[in-house]
Amino acid sequence: MDAVAQQPELEPTWGAEADDDLKLEVATQWQLMWWKFRKHQLAMAGGAVVIFFYILALGAEFFAPKLFTWYDKNYVYAPPQQIHLIRDGQLAPFVYGYKFERDPKSYKKTWLVDEETIIPIGLFVSGEPYKILGLIETDIHLIGPLDQDDPFYLMGADKSGRDVFSRIIYSARISLSVGLVGVFISMMLGIVLGGLSGLLGGAVDNIIQRLIEIMMSIPMLPVWLAIAAVVPLDWSALDVYFIITILLALTTWTGLARVVRGKFLSLREDDFILAARLDGAPGMRLIFRHMLPSFYSHVIASLTLLLPGMILAETALSFLGVGLRPPVVSWGVMLQETQKVAVIAIYPWLLYPALAVIIVVLAFNFLGDGLRDAADPY
């Protein structure tokens, strides 16, 4: 390169002394975003809760005392047990056993705490065997009764005597992954279609924008009911899960596509993009090196805000019985049992899955809020 050759050494004539504390000046956009995000305490807490739930979902077999299919017909609708830590002045956690009375007239079973039976519990106890991530065979569970045949219902039992606590942990797998997979599909659709719309403009833009308007104007609940009606009964749970994911994605990409289109439209006119074009940067480099980095932080933030909507939609669909069906277990499927007011009145612990939904959705919203605030550090 001949241009480099002619270089007389020159003293800097202008500018402050270069100092050692260059942290802020040389910070990349991700560092600046992280510093800004860190100050948002609610978002940090939300992020921690979200990570906690995903870890729960990943290691469900380990964290849950029982398998989600496990049941004991002797403990139908058993209420939650309380953990006691101290026994005889020593640290020895335990729960009390159950006893029941039958009402002589209605023949109704009433559960009582049996203070004579003491069920010792512990951490890392052996229980039913399973494979960690489908690979390593083991039978260690994080928490459970020392004798695996003793009843242990931290959040009570349902109508078949299944452990609600364990099932909530297993449900996180489906409920949290429907959101992720759906958001991923919706992100792909949104970025590709929104990007085409904003970059090409003209007729393509027109068609895509009208398509978005049509999508947004379709009332989705009747469509879902109709699709649930035509899904063959012999489809496996996995197929239904797949269909639900795609359906959720198809209804949520439109908002993101509009954001992406708007960003491309405004960036196209920006001076620094013109500068890069005049530098001779080819089209692909313009899009991926110069334009996308200006707004993928925004995309991540809006996706985080999209996730809770997806989780809620899956829960609502499954609750109505048009989404996932047993034996698949999700929070929505679990809540199907609470459709009758009487059930809620007598067995309120069946509402614990709703608590999980609320916590996760709130956490996602706080996280998304913080990400959105931090997304544009400039």
Place this chain on the structure above:
Amino acid sequence: MARQVTPGNGKNMADDQNLLEINHLKMYFPITQGLFGRVIGYTKAVDDVSFTIRAGETLGLVGESGCGKTTVGRCIVRGYQPTDGEMLFRKADGAVVDLSMLQGEELRPYRKEIRMIFQDPYSSLNPRMSVFENVSEALHVNKMGTRAEMEERVGYLLRRVGLRPEYMKRYPHAFSGGERQRVVVARAMVTNPCLIVADEAVSALDVSIRAQILNLMEELQADFNLTYLFISHDLSVIRHICDRVIVMYVGKVVEVAEGLDIYINPQHPYTEALMSAVPIFNPRQRDRDRRIHLEGEVADPSNPPSGCYFHPRCRYAEDRCEHETPPLRQIDAERGHYVACHFAEKLELRGAVIE
């Protein structure tokens, strides 16, 4: 110097001194309407503009906002594909090429020769790329040198524009407006260009920084044998830096003059009005009646008036102005003074007060 002709282009320039010759340049933007984008008219941002840029000079391009001066600049750097006209550029080896005909990759070598300095140093640097990445982008995409060579080049240029080379690792947010503009100048210089289009290069800057940047540009011009096309609406800046001035009004050139001629001896009524707006620093020379207040708005380039575009606002307009478009003609052969007015010889126009 014997003229060489580029194969396939076959264009020649009128004068060997010319670096760039713009002939009948037109840039029309379509106005569309309705669902299918039917074209219902054109905004004639640049309408039949011809001028030349001589090697080594600083040519000023002035006019109100919306007169098309920025569009001319962007056509020259080929940010736009001109609707019509020629832009003849003399390469280093003397061959002449018409920039308006080139497409895509053919333009690549000329993008290195003709660079641009932008108006707003806040929006023209990518905030997500470091100074090094911003400045070296042209080297990177043109595969000019290794990483080490690029770092050396960027470091050298930063020193030349008065910044410490260590600053190249920093991001634009760590700089003030004046410092950013120095980075923008360095970016324009990075490919060792011969022509730089400076579009309102100092208009967004603090007055105290302006002089620094202007002096820097003059220094670089002397050291690197640069030619500037300096686009501005600020007559005092133009007077400070330019060897020749072109005045534009609604997409057309109305006057071209050398040096201070345009200030002392304006020949077009529009130039006269512009000159009357130059601030006078000495209060004793101020005269309340001196300002010429132009009536009405700048004409709409999508629907310009008939005849001379300036006639609805001109104090001296006659019937002829309404019907006949005045051509740009030379009125002073020695001084290269051109004007587009029917009555240039008859009118006695006042210049700006030069102290």
